[in-house]
Amino acid sequence: MRTFQRRGAWAAVAGAAVIGLALTGCTGDAAEQDAADVDCGDYEDYGTFDGAEVTISGTILDLEADRLVESWSDFQTCTGISIEYQGSSEFEAQIAVLAEGGNAPDIGIVPQPGLLNRLVAGGWAIPASEPVVANIDEFWDPIWKEYATVDGTTYAAPLMASIKGYVWYSPTEFEExxxxxPTTLDELSDLSATIAADSGHKPWCVGLESGEATGWPGTDWIEDYMLRLHGPEVYDQWVTHEIPFNDPMVAEAFDAVGEYLKNEDMVNGGIGDVSTQISEAFQTAGLPILDGECSLHHQASFYETFWNPDGGDENTVASDGSVFGFLLPPVDADSGMAVTGGGEFPVAFRDAEEVEAVRAYLSSDTWANNRVSLGGVISANKGVDPENASSELLVQSIEILQDPETTFRFDGSDLMPGAVGADSFWKGIVSWVGGEDTQTVLDTIEATWPSS
Structure with a gap:
């Protein structure tokens, strides 16, 4: 673990931020523990703080929030820092407003590099300390540092991660x-056609509904196809607007995805016709696989938690279990591994030693192993032991992210300006699935790209 140079490294700022979010989820008040019961060897470099408090907010809710809080329990005991976490589904919409008003939490777990850039532009984000940057350099692929660096200054380390390009299926159905x-996109097309012809059900089940964010699961499809059809350089040009959103290469990706999402023979297995994709919640859309009513569902590694919506464990995620996943294949079977994914970045809004101590811990291999061991998530931290993951698929996901031969690109809509990535792109997917032609949709999205 990177040594944490505690004293004299940061200027303390008096007063904790007041959190004004409409909050749900859980608080981070750890159960009182006897320090003698905790091995503090992994935490001694962070120093000790008498009565220090750090507030954290983010979009992480429910069981995942409980596990997040548990992941820093020993750290609190050993350092004396009390951490309070509060989750909100409105975090992304409100954090800039709170920061502008001086009411932001000490740390905000930001899930979008585009939002991080907005917070930096507002002058609210605190640059990452040297120990945090040192951990990034040691434990992450350099591409992750780029996502949290603005004008040469790094503002946060990555936290957790996800791989966006999984296709979920039933191993039993495939065997029988x-x-x-499939090892290529053409083979995936052939498989889909075979299932449509022979199985008695439509092969794909899809859900695009996600409240105000309805449409985002469709953007994941487009991003996966942009990366696979045109490669990482064109993908980067697309998300930075070096090529326009209505470029023919973008249209090619839309039309390739349209062979599934706009095709009555392909969707929406176990749910209804093409139009039902817009009203079906993304959380429930894959479940018809369990009833043999569809065969394939495109969703990220984090979807593992949705296979048991009642909190049980009757549906196992394994290559010989109830469900499993394969990565959306490349154009050419000999091509290297290329994946899209997402992650979060703990951004600081208060310049204080205890805040940076927490951020240094969250950027360490110690934290990453602690959190992964609690289940349900992965990290791109190279210090993580993949075997700590809670399922075969998550072990595989960590190995993919740690493989130096893997080409990783962050979720494209999360990198784009909010007016596009969190608005017109989502809305465009809905209009497109609803029947609007590709060129009209792309022209509409292109017109929303900020001029500066």
Whole structure:
């Protein structure tokens, strides 16, 4: 673990931020523990703080919030820093307003590099300390540092991660029907056609509904196809607007995805016709696989938690279990691994030693292993032991992220300006699935790209 140079490294700022979010989820008041019961060897470099408090907010809710709080329990005991976490579904919409008013939490777990850039532009974000940057350099692929660096200054380390390009399926169905895992996009198309012709059900089940964010699951499809059809350089040009959103290469990706999402023969298995994709919640859309009513569902590694919506464990995620996933394949079977994904970045709004101590811990291999061991998530931290993950698929996901041969690109809509990535792109997907033609949708999105 990177040594934490505690004293004299940061200027303390008096007063904790007041959190004004409409909050749900759980608080971070750890159960009182006897320090003698905790091995503090992994935490001694962070120093000790008498009565210090750090507030954290983010979009992480429910069980995942409980696990997040548990992941720093020993750190609190050993350092004396009391951490309070509060989650809100409105975090992304409100954090800039709170920061502008001086009411932001000490740390905000920001899930979008585009939002991080907005917070930096407002002058509210605190640059990452040397120990945090040192951990980034040691434990992450350099591409992750780029996502939290603005004008040469790094503002946060990555936290957790996800891989966006999984196709979920039933191993039992595949074995009984003799289906093979496709190794190219053409093979995936052939498999889909075979399932449509032979199974008695439509092969794909899709849900695009997500409240005000309805449409985002469709953007994941487009991003996966942009990366696979055109490669990382064109992908980067697209998300930075070096090529326009209505470029023919973007249209090619939309039309390739449209072979599934706009095709009555392909969707919406177990749910209804093409139009039901817009009203079906993304959380429930894959569940028809369990009833044999569809065969394939495109969703990220984090979807693992949705296979048991009642909190049980009757549906196992394994290559010989109830469900499993394969990565959306490349154009050419000999191509290297290229994946899209997401993650979060703990951004600081208060310049204080205890805040940076917490951020240094969250950027360490110690924290990453603690959190991954609690289940349900992965990290791109290279210090994570993949075997700590809670399922075969998550072990595989960590190995993919740690593989130096993997080409990783962050979720494109999260990198784009909010007016596009969190608005017109989502809305465009809904209009497009609803029947609007590709060129009209792309022209509409392109017109929303900020001029500066």
């Amino acid at each position: 029907a003799g289906y093979e895992i």
